[in-house]
Amino acid sequence: xxxxxxxxxxxxxxxxxxxxxxxxxxxxxxxxxxxxxxxxxxxxxxxxxxxxxxxxxxxxxxxxxxxxxxxxxxxxxxxxxxxxxxxxxxxxxxxxxxxxxxxxxxxxxxxxxxxxxxxxxxxxxxxxxxxxxxxxxxxxxxxxxxxxxxxxxxxxxxxxxxxxxxxxxxxxxxxxxxxxxxxxxxxxxxxxxxxxxxxxxxxxxxxxxxxxxxxxxxxxxxxxxxxxxxxxxxxxxxxxxxxxxxxxxxxxxxxxxxxxxxxxxxxxxxxxxxxxxxxxxxxxxxxxxxxxxxxxxxxxxxxxxxxxxxxxxxxxxxxxxxxxxxxxxxxxxxxxxxxxxxxxxxxxxxxxxxxxxxxxxxxxxxxxxxxxxxxxxxxxxxxx
Numbered sequence: 001x002x003x004x005x006x007x008x009x010x011x012x013x014x015x016x017x018x019x020x021x022x023x024x025x026x027x028x029x030x031x032x033x034x035x036x037x038x039x040x041x042x043x044x045x046x047x048x049x050x051x052x053x054x055x056x057x058x059x060x061x062x063x064x065x066x067x068x069x070x071x072x073x074x075x076x077x078x079x080x081x082x083x084x085x086x087x088x089x090x091x092x093x094x095x096x097x098x099x100x101x102x103x104x105x106x107x108x109x110x111x112x113x114x115x116x117x118x119x120x121x122x123x124x125x126x127x128x129x130x131x132x133x134x135x136x137x138x139x140x141x142x143x144x145x146x147x148x149x150x151x152x153x154x155x156x157x158x159x160x161x162x163x164x165x166x167x168x169x170x171x172x173x174x175x176x177x178x179x180x181x182x183x184x185x186x187x188x189x190x191x192x193x194x195x196x197x198x199x200x201x202x203x204x205x206x207x208x209x210x211x212x213x214x215x216x217x218x219x220x221x222x223x224x225x226x227x228x229x230x231x232x233x234x235x236x237x238x239x240x241x242x243x244x245x246x247x248x249x250x251x252x253x254x255x256x257x258x259x260x261x262x263x264x265x266x267x268x269x270x271x272x273x274x275x276x277x278x279x280x281x282x283x284x285x286x287x288x289x290x291x292x293x294x295x296x297x298x299x300x301x302x303x304x305x306x307x308x309x310x311x312x313x314x315x316x317x318x319x320x321x322x323x324x325x326x327x328x329x330x331x332x333x334x335x336x337x338x339x340x341x342x343x344x345x346x347x348x349x350x351x352x353x354x355x356x357x358x359x360x361x362x363x364x365x366x367x368x369x370x371x372x373x374x375x376x377x378x379x380x381x382x383x384x
Contacts, residue, residue, distance in 0.1 A: 004270060005032030005088045007055075007081060007105055008096035010041040012201045013119040013145065016262045017094055018045060020270055023279060028270055032088035034081060035059075036097070039066050046070045055084045057101070081105040086112065092270070094145065095120045098203050099326050100319075100368055103127045107361070110135050110142075117269045119145035121204075121216040122326075126319040127364045128223035142224065143269050148217050149224055150265035151243035151256035156225070159248070167227060168245040168253075169217055170237035171296070172197050174209040177236065181300050185340025189332065192339055197240035197260045206329045210342055211296075215307020219318050222311060229311050234304065236294040241283070259283050302343045306350060315355035316367035323371035324349035331379045341379075349375045 004021060008014045009030075021028040034055035035042040039062040046054055046069070053073040056063050060076045067074060075083045078101055085093055085108040093109035094117040095102045102120040109116050110131070118124065123131060124142075135142050144150045148169045156164060175194050176184040192209040193202060200208070207213035214234050221232050243265075245255040258264045259280070267278060298305035303325070310317040328345040331337050337345075349371055358364050 001029055002027060002092060002270065003029050003031045003090045004092050004094055005051075005085065005090040006030060006094045006096060007032075007034045007084070007102065008036070008098065008120075009033040009045055010035040010038035011096055011098065012199065013096035013262060013266070014094075017096065017266050017270070018049065020263060020267050021049070024267075024271065024276065027276075031090050032084050032093075034084060034097075039063070042066065043069050046072070051088075053084050053088050055080045057081060057097075078104070082108045085109050085114075090114060092117055092143075094270075095123060096145070098122075098201065100126050100322060103131075103361070103364070106131060107134060110138050110140050113138055113140055115141045115143060117143045117145050121146065121213065121220060122322050124220040124223045125216045125322045126368060127358070127361065128219065128318070129358055130361055130364065132223050132226075143272070144220075144224055145262075145265055145269055146217065146220070147258075147262065147265050148244045149220060150268055151258075152221065152225065152246060154256045154268065155244065155246040155254040159246075161226070163248050163250075164225075164227075164231075164246050165249045166231050166233060166247040167221055167225065168233045168235055168247065169214060169221065170240070170242050170244055170293075171211060171214045171234055172208065172240045173236040173238055173294070174211065176209055176300075177238065184300075185338060187339040189335060192332070196238070202333055203326075203329055206332060206342070207325070209339070210303040211301040212303040212307060212325050212342075212346075215304045215310075216322070218307060219311045229308065234296050236296055237291065238294070239288065239291055241288060241291055257283060257285075303346065306343070306346055310350065313355050314358075316358045316363060317350065317353065317355040319358060319364050319367040320350060320353045320355075320371040321346065323368045324375040327372055327375035327379060337379060345375050345378050348378050 006014050030049040032053050033051050036057045037059035055075045085105045092115045096119040102123045240260045242255045247253045310321040324346045328342040
């Protein structure tokens with residue numbers, strides 16, 4: 001029986017992870033759950049899965065209502081996430097929170113010697129050097145839930161690290177893949193959230209529309225697989241069936257294919273090293289007709305360009321990239337600026353930043369705080 005704590009259990013990844021756990025009751029058990037603000041849904045999940053401890057990160061005024069229906073331990077706030085990780089009876093912590101809030105709980109899990117399944121991109125983007133160094137020192141595993149990195153891990157299984165020449169991450173291109181960039185800059189929130197292939201939360205869906213999510217994944221791949229930036233490529237694959245590929249030194253390319261459902265990479269991680277039949281129909285390649293690939297345009301997707309530049313700059317640049325993006329996407333979702341303003345806010349924030357070492361959590365958090373303040377000032381200044 002593998003005991004799993006899910007941080008962000010009421011988000012799209014968390015809900016899907018609980019579906020996997022429910023489908024394999026003899027092998028998996030949810031022992032800890034958390035939500036940012038969906039307290040009603042957390043109460044339903046707690047009633048069904050009976051974890052020993054739960055956390056409410058933001059909507060703490062609703063904890064009283066949760067306490068009337070849940071007899072276990074309840075923690076509150078961001079520090080409560082760390083408290084949950086330190087107290088929960090678990091073998092694996094699945095981090096599915098959104099944003100840099102996932103960094104400290106991830107490090108707390110590693111410090112306990114627990115394996116971490118990461119669905120949060122920002123942890124490795126902002127603090128990847130610290131996280132991977134500490135995981136290596138503790139002998140714990142950082143396991144990728146993201147479909148792209150999970151695909152790479154499956155392609156690399158059993159291969160010698162030096163035999164992999166290049167990792168190729170695929171991207172759907174989002175809703176604006178073929179739209180004129182000038183028109184895309186004026187896109188509405190509803191248009192940005194209308195993803196052609198994946199069903200995700202609002203923040204990551206907007207990140208997909210700007211392709212910042214793919215930029216984050218490039219930085220994550222550098223950390224997860226210890227690769228230089230020059231050995232990571234991105235190609236657009238509109239069908240989202242090939243999740244990633246690995247090219248080996250002999251010219252062979254292995255690809256991992258699957259339907260667009262996060263159930264599959266989550267099952268892969270939660271049950272690893274085993275594979276088990278599930279309720280889903282297999283992928284029908286003949287029904288697809290064709291799989292196509294396109295080159296990426298940095299002109300069309302400036303956020304992806306900036307992610308490569310931040311990865312190349314290193315140090316605190318990726319943390320600043322992430323923080324500025326969080327502020328800009330939030331402002332867009334709140335309809336305080338145009339879609340095209342997201343890239344402009346991030347670029348101006350990066351322009352004003354002088355990267356420093358990111359070898360301590362304090363340095364990362366200081367860069368994160370500076371970038372949030374600066375990006376907020378740029379948004380409030382208008383013109384974006």
